[in-house]
Structures are given as structure tokens and as C-alpha cells.
Amino acid sequence: xxxxxxxxxxxxxxxxxxxxxxxxxxxxxxxxxxxxxxxxxxxxxxxxxxxxxxxxxxxxxxxxxxxxxxxxxxxxxxxxxxxxxxxxxxxxxxxxxxxxxxxxxxxxxxxxxxxxxxxxxxxxxxxxxxxxxxxxxxxxxxxxxxxxxxxxxxxxxxxxxxxxxxxxxxxxxxxxxxxxxxxxxxxxxxxxxxxxxxxxxxxxxxxxxxxxxxxxxxxxxxxxxxxxxxxxxxxxxxxxxxxxxxxxxxxxxxxxxxxxxxxxxxxxxxxxxxxxxxxxxxxxxxxxxxxx
Amino acid sequence: xxxxxxxxxxxxxxxxxxxxxxxxxxxxxxxxxxxxxxxxxxxxxxxxxxxxxxxxxxxxxxxxxxxxxxxxxxxxxxxxxxxxxxxxxxxxxxxxxxxxxxxxxxxxxxxxxxxxxxxxxxxxxxxxxxxxxxxxxxxxxxxxxxxxxxxxxxxxxxxxxxxxxxxxxxxxxxxxxxxxxxxxxxxxxxxxxxxxxxxxxxxxxxxxxxxxxxxxxxxxxxxxxxxxxxxxxxxxxxxxxxxxxxxxxxxxxxxxxxxxxxxxxxxxxxxxxxxxxxxxxxxxxx
Numbered sequence: 001x002x003x004x005x006x007x008x009x010x011x012x013x014x015x016x017x018x019x020x021x022x023x024x025x026x027x028x029x030x031x032x033x034x035x036x037x038x039x040x041x042x043x044x045x046x047x048x049x050x051x052x053x054x055x056x057x058x059x060x061x062x063x064x065x066x067x068x069x070x071x072x073x074x075x076x077x078x079x080x081x082x083x084x085x086x087x088x089x090x091x092x093x094x095x096x097x098x099x100x101x102x103x104x105x106x107x108x109x110x111x112x113x114x115x116x117x118x119x120x121x122x123x124x125x126x127x128x129x130x131x132x133x134x135x136x137x138x139x140x141x142x143x144x145x146x147x148x149x150x151x152x153x154x155x156x157x158x159x160x161x162x163x164x165x166x167x168x169x170x171x172x173x174x175x176x177x178x179x180x181x182x183x184x185x186x187x188x189x190x191x192x193x194x195x196x197x198x199x200x201x202x203x204x205x206x207x208x209x210x211x212x213x214x215x216x217x218x219x220x221x222x223x224x225x226x227x228x229x230x231x232x233x234x235x236x237x238x239x240x241x242x243x244x245x246x247x248x249x250x251x252x253x254x255x256x257x258x259x260x261x262x263x264x265x266x267x268x269x270x271x272x273x274x275x276x277x278x279x280x281x282x283x284x285x286x287x288x289x290x291x292x
Numbered sequence: 293x294x295x296x297x298x299x300x301x302x303x304x305x306x307x308x309x310x311x312x313x314x315x316x317x318x319x320x321x322x323x324x325x326x327x328x329x330x331x332x333x334x335x336x337x338x339x340x341x342x343x344x345x346x347x348x349x350x351x352x353x354x355x356x357x358x359x360x361x362x363x364x365x366x367x368x369x370x371x372x373x374x375x376x377x378x379x380x381x382x383x384x385x386x387x388x389x390x391x392x393x394x395x396x397x398x399x400x401x402x403x404x405x406x407x408x409x410x411x412x413x414x415x416x417x418x419x420x421x422x423x424x425x426x427x428x429x430x431x432x433x434x435x436x437x438x439x440x441x442x443x444x445x446x447x448x449x450x451x452x453x454x455x456x457x458x459x460x461x462x463x464x465x466x467x468x469x470x471x472x473x474x475x476x477x478x479x480x481x482x483x484x485x486x487x488x489x490x491x492x493x494x495x496x497x498x499x500x501x502x503x504x505x506x507x508x509x510x511x512x513x514x515x516x517x518x519x520x521x522x523x524x525x526x527x528x529x530x531x532x533x534x535x536x537x538x539x540x541x542x543x544x545x546x547x548x549x550x551x552x553x554x555x556x557x558x559x560x561x562x563x564x565x566x567x568x569x570x571x572x573x574x575x576x577x578x
Binding site: 144151154183184186195197198202210211215216218219221222223225227228233 | 494511
């Protein structure tokens with residue numbers, strides 16, 4: 001099954017959706033990128049295409065393979081166009097009722113055996129699955145940003161996920177060249193579950209004067225083998241995103257380690273969101289991320 | 293500070309051996325004090341094995357290795373440390389042992405000779421009370437394996453003279469590839485103050501069935517680019533070493549984030565200490 005060509009619909013043409021659509025097209029699946037907003041959709045399709053073009057210019061992909069991947073990709077703004085999908089990957093805005101509503105509508109459009117994947121990072125898979133009349137086919141598949149470059153996918157079953165859906169999901173992800181880890185439907189899965197308190201404690205250490213920004217970044221890299229320091233990473237993630245994820249996890253867990261320290265709110269209020277605004281913990285002349 | 297220093301090193305275990313290598317490879321002379329000849333032999337064997345890998349990988353020549361080893365000498369007699377320029381203590385993490393040894397060495401060396409401790413879990417300020425002129429005491433905290441890890445924490449105790457802090461910063465900066473970070477004498481200093489709660493949190497979540505030990509490590513390595521996953525890291529550090537650091541930090545702060553999770557205590561009680569015992573979270577008994 002993993003080598004079989006499938007029809008995969010990716011819902012939501014934002015950063016994660018277009019990244020996931022890139023993965024699907026690269027793996028040879030017939031890929032439909034869906035967004036209700038025509039302009040968002042065009043931007044997302046452009047992101048996917050330019051990723052392939054850049055891969056060619058960097059010598060990482062043969063031109064013929066890039067053309068083949070681009071040829072498998074189509075856009076859609078009407079859910080009815082997703083009827084032939086074998087797999088749906090939901091990557092829309094992190095709003096529970098929006099995601100539930102989408103899965104409910106898709107129940108009437110796609111086949112009964114179509115897998116429903118949600119790329120939620122902070123909501124409950126079970127909660128999202130409750131929007132479908134067939135929650136047994138809903139599986140959490142959490143990709144990392146940027147999805148085309150990051151191998152990891154966290155797989156989390158909801159309370160009603162069937163073993164056939166879980167097993168088919170793990171096999172499908174292996175066919176994409178991804179490494180899946182199996183975790184529980186708990187807030188933050190594995191990576192955010194540990195990253196958020198870690199980043200918060202580093203921000204606390206800075207705010208409490210334990211050491212300077214540069215010292216903390218250097219010490220974490222120089223003693224723990226992390227590829228970048230906590231403040232370098234936060235500047236890439238974006239302080240607004242960190243604040244949102246941390247707050248959502250705190251709301252579910254009520255554990256103060258997840259609550260964003262006061263410095264986060266001040267930085268967001270000041271517009272110092274990180275690399276994308278040119279200033280976060282550090283200042284940047286180039287606001288592009290990942291060379292995009 | 294670029295001149296050759298004579299380092300008196302107390303303890304030739306894993307950390308002591310690494311520290312001896314760091315100073316000797318930078319051209320300093322090291323005299324290591326150990327309790328008996330067998331421990332000295334074990335320490336020299338450890339350094340020799342480490343350097344043999346370096347020679348095999350072409351990182352240093354045999355001649356360089358021999359010159360480095362020639363700069364390290366061992367002794368079981370504290371009186372042989374009389375002329376050292378600095379003392380670095382790296383013995384077992386027990387307060388009474390460190391204090392007794394520092395007092396004994398303080399009686400032999402010059403009365404202004406800096407006495408530095410590589411403790412990771414104890415208070416430098418408290419250790420400094422064991423010797424005359426405690427303003428010459430500071431922490432010099434290396435990470436394992438010391439020859440490979442760039443960061444060295446320079447710990448300023450309450451009594452530490454500011455000129456000593458500056459001297460240590462210059463010394464560390466003069467060691468090839470090393471970066472000093474000046475930190476306060478808080479439990480865990482900087483790095484362990486951040487690391488201990490994270491590792492304990494992982495152990496508890498693992499015990500709570502979040503995912504397999506392997507999947508937790510894989511997720512954090514692939515998701516965040518860490519060289520080692522947290523459970524692999526614990527196996528490398530030694531679960532007993534982590535438990536002790538965690539207990540010390542908890543006792544000093546009563547902050548529950550430092551409280552050792554029950555599974556950690558149980559693993560140590562069962563003798564599953566990580567790589568060194570052949571069994572831990574990831575290490576398998578073979």
C-alpha cells in the first residue's frame with residue numbers, strides 16, 4: 001500500500017498545509033490542495049511549486065521529477081472536488097469547531113474508507129474526531145515545520161480510532177519517507193509537550209538574570225548538543241506562535257510550567273515576534289525563514 | 293594567563309580524566325591526586341583510551357598524544373601539590389568528602405592559591421566554608437565528556453573574589469574550543485537548572501505511558517535536532533548521578549520541578565543506572 005498512488009487532499013493552504021501538500025506531491029500522490037479562499041489557495045499552490053523549483057536549482061531534485069510532482073498537484077475551493085480522496089489531511093486554523101464542521105461535511109462527500117488525518121498541534125484528536133460520524137477513521141498526524149524537510153510525524157489516536165486506521169496511517173507515512181512516532185492524544189503530543197516548558201524556563205532564566213541571552217544560547221548549544229539555543233529557536237518559531245501554543249497547552253493542563261512568562265506578552269505587544277518581524281530576542285536584516 | 297599553569301587536580305574518575313585532558317591538551321601541567329595507585333592507573337587508562345580514538349581519527353598525532361600524556365602526572369601524596377597554581381576538585385559528589393579534601397589540600401598549597409570545584413550538585417558557597425580564605429574558591433563546572441563539550445560554567449560563590457572570576461574567564465577562554473559562562477551559585481547553576489526539570493518531566497511522562505522510550509527520544513531528536521534524546525542522555529549521564537543532582541536541587545529549592553520522579557528512584561534502586569550498568573531507559577542488558 002505504501003507505494004500505491006493515492007489521492008490525497010490537504011485542507012488549508014497556509015504554511016503547514018502547503019508544506020504537507022509538497023510532501024504528498026513529492027511522494028507521487030495525486031494531491032489536491034483545498035482552501036475556501038481563492039487567494040490563499042493560489043499563494044499555497046505557488047509555495048509548493050516554488051519549493052520544487054528551488055529544489056531543482058539547488059540540485060536536490062531532477063527537473064523531470066519536479067515537473068512530475070507539480071503535475072500531480074491541483075487546487076480546489078469546493079469540498080465536493082475532494083470526493084475521490086483516499087486520505088484527507090486537515091491543516092486549517094486551530095479552531096475546534098471549524099475542524100469538526102469540516103470533518104462532518106466531508107463525511108457526506110468522501111468514501112467510508114477514506115482516512116481523516118488532522119495536523120492539529122494543540123487540540124484534542126478525539127475532540128476533532130467527534131465532528132465526524134465515523135470517528136474510528138480519524139487519526140492525529142502532527143507534522144513539523146517545514147514539513148518537506150522535517151522527517152518526524154507524531155501519530156496520535158483518538159479515543160475511537162480503529163486499529164485499521166492507525167495501521168494504515170503508519171504505513172502511509174512510511175511511504176512518504178517520514179519517521180512516525182506513536183504517542184497519545186494528550187496536549188502537545190511529545191515535542192511541544194517538552195519544548196514549551198523548556199522554552200518557558202529559558203525565558204524565565206533570562207528574565208531572572210541567571211545569565212544573558214548570548215550566554216544561555218551558547219551554554220545550551222555547548223553543553224547539551226542542541227543545534228541552536230532557545231532564543232534562536234524562539235525567534236524562528238515566532239513569539240506569537242509560542243504564546244498561542246503555550247497558552248492553549250496551559251488551558252488544558254493547568255500546569256504553570258506551560259504558561260508563557262511575562263516577557264512573552266511584552267515582546268508580542270511590542271511586535272518583536274522574531275525573525276519574521278526583524279526583531280525578537282535578536283535583530284535581523286533578513287526576515288525570510290528557511291531561505292524561502 | 294597564556295603561560296603554562298600547573299594544575300592540581302583532585303580525582304581521576306570520568307570527569308577528572310576529562311578535565312586533565314582538557315588542561316594538558318592546552319599545554320598546562322597537571323598533577324592528579326588520587327587515593328591509590330589503582331585509581332591513578334584507571335584514570336590514565338581512561339585518558340589513553342580517549343586519546344587513542346583521537347589518534348585513530350587523525351585529530352592528533354602519536355607524538356602530540358605522548359606530549360600531552362607527559363604533561364599529566366599522578367600522585368597519592370597531597371604534599372606533591374604544594375607548588376600548583378590552581379586546584380581543581382573533581383571527586384565524588386558528597387559534601388563531607390569534598391570539604392575534607394579541600395581542607396587537606398588548602399593546608400598544603402599557597403594560602404592564596406585558587407581552589408576550584410567541579411561540583412554540579414552542591415553549593416560552591418557551602419564548600420568554600422571548609423577552607424581558609426574562601427574568597428579564592430569558585431566553581432569550574434565541566435560537562436561530560438569534558439574534552440568535547442565547549443561550555444564551562446564559572447560559578448561565582450557568595451565569597452568569591454571578583455578578580456578570581458575574571459582570571460577563570462580568561463583561563464577558560466584560552467583553552468581551545470572552550471567557552472566560559474559566568475553563573476550564580478544557584479542549585480544546578482545555569483545548564484542543570486534548566487536540564488533537571490526537563491529530564492524529570494520526560495521520565496514522569498514516560499512512566500505515564502506517553503510513548504515508548506525510543507519514540508520519545510526519536511521525536512525530540514528529529515523534531516528539534518537534539519544530538520541525544522532525553523532518555524539516551526539520562527543513560528549516558530548515569531541515573532544515579534541525575535537522581536543525586538535532582539535531589540540536591542529539590543532540597544535546596546523545594547521546587548517540585550526538581551523532585552525526582554518515582555520511576556527514577558526505582559530504576560536506581562534496581563541497579564539500572566544507564567550505560568555504565570548496561571541497563572537503563574534505552575540501554576539493554578546484553
